[in-house]
Amino acid sequence: MIQMELFDTKARSEKQHIVNVASVPQRSPFRYAGGKIWLIPRIRQWLLKYGGSDKELIEPFTGGGIVSLTAAFEDLVPQVIMVEKDEGVAAVWRIILEGNAKWLADSIENFNLTRENARKAIEAADQSLESLAFATIIKNRVNRGGILADGASFIKQGENGKGITSRWYPKTLQKRILAIAKMNHKINFIQGDGFEIIEQNFHRKNAIYFIDPPYIKAGRRLYRYSMVNHEALFELAGKLQGNFLMSYENTQEARDLASRYKFAMKSVSMKNTHHAQKKELLIARDLAWLSE
Numbered sequence: 229m230i231q232m233e234l235f236d237t238k239a240r241s242e243k244q245h246i247v248n249v250a251s252v253p254q255r256s257p258f259r260y261a262g263g264k265i266w267l268i269p270r271i272r273q274w275l276l277k278y279g280g281s282d283k284e285l286i287e288p289f290t291g292g293g294i295v296s297l298t299a300a301f302e303d304l305v306p307q308v309i310m311v312e313k314d315e316g317v318a319a320v321w322r323i324i325l326e327g328n329a330k331w332l333a334d335s336i337e338n339f340n341l342t343r344e345n346a347r348k349a350i351e352a353a354d355q356s357l358e359s360l361a362f363a364t365i366i367k368n369r370v371n372r373g374g375i376l377a378d379g380a381s382f383i384k385q386g387e388n389g390k391g392i393t394s395r396w397y398p399k400t401l402q403k404r405i406l407a408i409a410k411m412n413h414k415i416n417f418i419q420g421d422g423f424e425i426i427e428q429n430f431h432r433k434n435a436i437y438f439i440d441p442p443y444i445k446a447g448r449r450l451y452r453y454s455m456v457n458h459e460a461l462f463e464l465a466g467k468l469q470g471n472f473l474m475s476y477e478n479t480q481e482a483r484d485l486a487s488r489y490k491f492a493m494k495s496v497s498m499k500n501t502h503h504a505q506k507k508e509l510l511i512a513r514d515l516a517w518l519s520e
């Protein structure tokens with residue numbers, strides 16, 4: 229069981245919510261820096277309020293994609309658009325969703341993970357979209373913290389001294405990849421710039437947006453593309469005809485932007501007995517659903 233605490237930043241009122249973490253399946257093939265699996269109980273609430281059979285979810289900064297996957301698997305919306313700029317991450321989504329999932333799943337199953345083989349797979353990334361997708365999966369499993377930014381280093385000791393194989397679960401990855409492929413009729417993946425896709429859709433009343441850009445400061449060491457014009461993103465969010473939910477690190481800068489654009493904001497934190505507390509600032513036009 230997970231204990232969720234909500235802090236209303238203004239009133240500093242405190243509420244306690246009990247959320248069963250077992251009801252949040254990990255469906256992503258990635259372990260993603262800044263991944264929002266822990267926020268899924270709240271995102272489900274948002275989707276239950278603003279999703280529905282006539283809506284399309286757009287996720288302009290997809291990363292590990294747990295929000296889009298949850299929405300598609302749990303039928304919270306009939307269609308999702310996932311957008312990601314990182315070529316390696318995009319290659320994984322494209323291979324899974326555009327017909328080559330079985331190849332990726334089999335390659336993972338047949339791979340003998342050693343430091344040497346990992347290095348070779350990563351070096352071969354430029355040979356094809358398939359090899360880039362495979363190299364990205366390997367990097368995500370053998371790099372410390374799953375970090376995919378250039379210059380990230382291999383796990384040293386890892387869990388229980390298992391070193392490089394401590395995050396290598398080939399059967400699990402294979403299952404997740406094949407399950408996502410079965411959802412490909414619901415998921416449209418676009419390799420590109422999240423801003424452009426938001427701009428192309430901003431007039432749509434039936435589009436809703438989960439916006440989780442790289443953190444304003446800490447994003448730099450985590451992602452290849454970490455520089456985002458946050459001011460422009462808030463301005464764009466203000467123009468959206470459909471509903472949106474943004475997720476930010478709870479910094480003064482993010483709070484100032486939210487106030488300037490007259491959005492509601494709430495700091496959400498979650499703690500369980502084994503892991504460090506995670507905190508995030510949720511921003512939207514209306515957050516009344518969050519404390520319902």
Ligand SMILES: C[S@@+](CC[C@H](N)C(=O)[O-])C[C@H]1O[C@@H](n2cnc3c(N)ncnc32)[C@H](O)[C@@H]1O
Binds near residue numbers: 311
């Ligand atoms: C905080 S992460 C998203 C994490 C995701 N919500 C999850 O749960 O895994 C932000 C992502 O935005 C991507 N990104 C950065 N700039 C982008 C852009 N202009 N367009 C699309 N994606 C971008 C990064 O590569 C990174 O994967």
